[in-house]
Amino acid sequence: MKLDKTICIAAIAASAAVPAFAENPLISGAFSADPSAHVFNGRMYVFPSHDIPAPAGSRNKKGFNMPDYHVYSSENLFDWTDHGVIVDQEKVPWVDGKSYSMWAPDCNYKNGKYYFYFPAHQKDGRNAIGVAIADKPEGPYVPQEKPIPGVNGIDPCIFIDDDGTPYLTWQAQGNVLVVARLKDNMVELDSEVVTVNHNVPRNGLKEGPFMFKRNGKYYYSFPWCERQTECICYCMGDNPMGPFEYKGKIMEQNTDCWTNHHSVVEYKGQWYFFYHHNDYCREHDVNRSICAEYLTFNEDGTIKPIVPTQRGVGITPATNRIQIDRYSAIGDPNHVWVEYNRTEDPFAGWKTVFRNKDNYRRPIWIEYDRVDFGEKDLSTAIVHVFARVGGSGTIEFHADAVDGELIARIPVVAKDEWQDASAAVLKQLKGVHNLFVTMPDGVLMHVDWVQFK
Ligand code: FUB
Numbered sequence: 001m002k003l004d005k006t007i008c009i010a011a012i013a014a015s016a017a018v019p020a021f022a023e024n025p026l027i028s029g030a031f032s033a034d035p036s037a038h039v040f041n042g043r044m045y046v047f048p049s050h051d052i053p054a055p056a057g058s059r060n061k062k063g064f065n066m067p068d069y070h071v072y073s074s075e076n077l078f079d080w081t082d083h084g085v086i087v088d089q090e091k092v093p094w095v096d097g098k099s100y101s102m103w104a105p106d107c108n109y110k111n112g113k114y115y116f117y118f119p120a121h122q123k124d125g126r127n128a129i130g131v132a133i134a135d136k137p138e139g140p141y142v143p144q145e146k147p148i149p150g151v152n153g154i155d156p157c158i159f160i161d162d163d164g165t166p167y168l169t170w171q172a173q174g175n176v177l178v179v180a181r182l183k184d185n186m187v188e189l190d191s192e193v194v195t196v197n198h199n200v201p202r203n204g205l206k207e208g209p210f211m212f213k214r215n216g217k218y219y220y221s222f223p224w225c226e227r228q229t230e231c232i233c234y235c236m237g238d239n240p241m242g243p244f245e246y247k248g249k250i251m252e253q254n255t256d257c258w259t260n261h262h263s264v265v266e267y268k269g270q271w272y273f274f275y276h277h278n279d280y281c282r283e284h285d286v287n288r289s290i291c292a293e294y295l296t297f298n299e300d301g302t303i304k305p306i307v308p309t310q311r312g313v314g315i316t317p318a319t320n321r322i323q324i325d326r327y328s329a330i331g332d333p334n335h336v337w338v339e340y341n342r343t344e345d346p347f348a349g350w351k352t353v354f355r356n357k358d359n360y361r362r363p364i365w366i367e368y369d370r371v372d373f374g375e376k377d378l379s380t381a382i383v384h385v386f387a388r389v390g391g392s393g394t395i396e397f398h399a400d401a402v403d404g405e406l407i408a409r410i411p412v413v414a415k416d417e418w419q420d421a422s423a424a425v426l427k428q429l430k431g432v433h434n435l436f437v438t439m440p441d442g443v444l445m446h447v448d449w450v451q452f453k
Pocket of ligand 1: 103
């Protein structure tokens with residue numbers, strides 16, 4: 001569903017602490033893009049860029065307006081902590097502090113320090129890539145006085161090989177992807193800048209490279225606008241400086257957001273793919289939001305294509321508000337679907353609509369997978385629901401299947417306003433289960449979230 005223009009314009013420009021979810025998008029309360037994910041000290045850190053609606057005085061009313069960077073972290077991929085602003089355009093000596101040009105960044109660890117690489121406009125308008133250095137992944141980061149000499153471009157990715165050699169790859173002027181070795185000090189080049197030889201079969205803009213290693217193979221992936229919008233494609237090779245052999249697409253182009261930008265990381269034995277979309281701002285595609293999916297490999301090391309989901313990654317505690325509109329599966333679309341919550345708040349999210357039309361006799365259902373019921377008994381099941389007078393009915397929760405064990409049956413007395421309807425939990429579950437929410441009787445109900453207490 002489209003958002004009102006006023007909703008996007010009224011969006012929050014910057015905030016210190018924002019709600020974040022296990023579902024997609026991961027961050028609510030602020031826009032975020034170009035997620036660069038890394039595991040430091042056994043914890044997942046994501047370094048995205050930060051879109052804001054064009055502020056008064058911006059030279060770029062219709063394009064990206066990106067003033068600073070936050071870093072977010074999570075242990076369980078459900079609870080995300082916003083560590084606040086780590087680099088600000090007004091506080092980097094070499095950056096034009098009114099350019100709003102802090103595009104896709106990356107970060108990595110070496111010799112006891114965290115090195116954060118970011119592109120921005122210099123005071124003369126040219127793109128450069130600079131470094132800010134910290135003792136901890138969440139900062140504080142101290143920007144270098146000058147950008148890296150000889151590195152003109154955007155979208156840095158910093159890859160550190162198993163022997164500790166650092167490589168920087170980025171999009172250089174002329175839309176060409178390049179790579180160079182860095183010195184041990186991480187802030188100077190240690191080799192020629194080499195054009196990445198990747199034999200992608202056709203032309204089209206390429207940017208946002210990312211490099212990672214698995215089972216001795218180097219993976220080089222990047223957004224590629226082959227047709228209308230960017231897909232994410234990848235190549236494999238035996239050396240971080242190339243050559244790389246084209247292997248195919250990880251994520252196809254989409255219809256709503258021209259850009260996509262990604263990173264790949266292994267965490268606790270599972271690989272993850274981070275990317276972005278304009279979920280919270282459908283009016284245009286320069287206010288984006290970061291998302292994540294599971295990534296899996298074939299036997300030969302090639303990557304299985306990923307289809308974006310609403311559900312995303314992570315296990316959701318049953319005691320949290322479970323946003324069932326970020327579903328893993330859904331019933332007959334004539335009887336159950338997801339709509340945008342139209343409010344003044346662009347981050348109000350979505351709701352599920354259950355509609356019994358023409359005396360439909362089959363279950364009307366939505367599934368939200370991976371809910372953790374924990375080990376303690378839960379007494380109450382709650383549904384945050386809107387049903388107009390005349391539309392009273394019942395919402396049921398079932399375990400692991402539409403007709404699985406009945407967890408709770410909640411009578412909903414129609415009210416013409418949003419309400420928390422609740423009922424006792426009938427079946428105690430332990431551990432992780434898939435939750436099915438159904439409307440066995442009723443006419444039209446809007447459900448924002450469900451929860452257990
Ligand atoms: O976020 C601004 C730019 O859009 C990034 O630098 C590109 O990769 C694309 O996502």
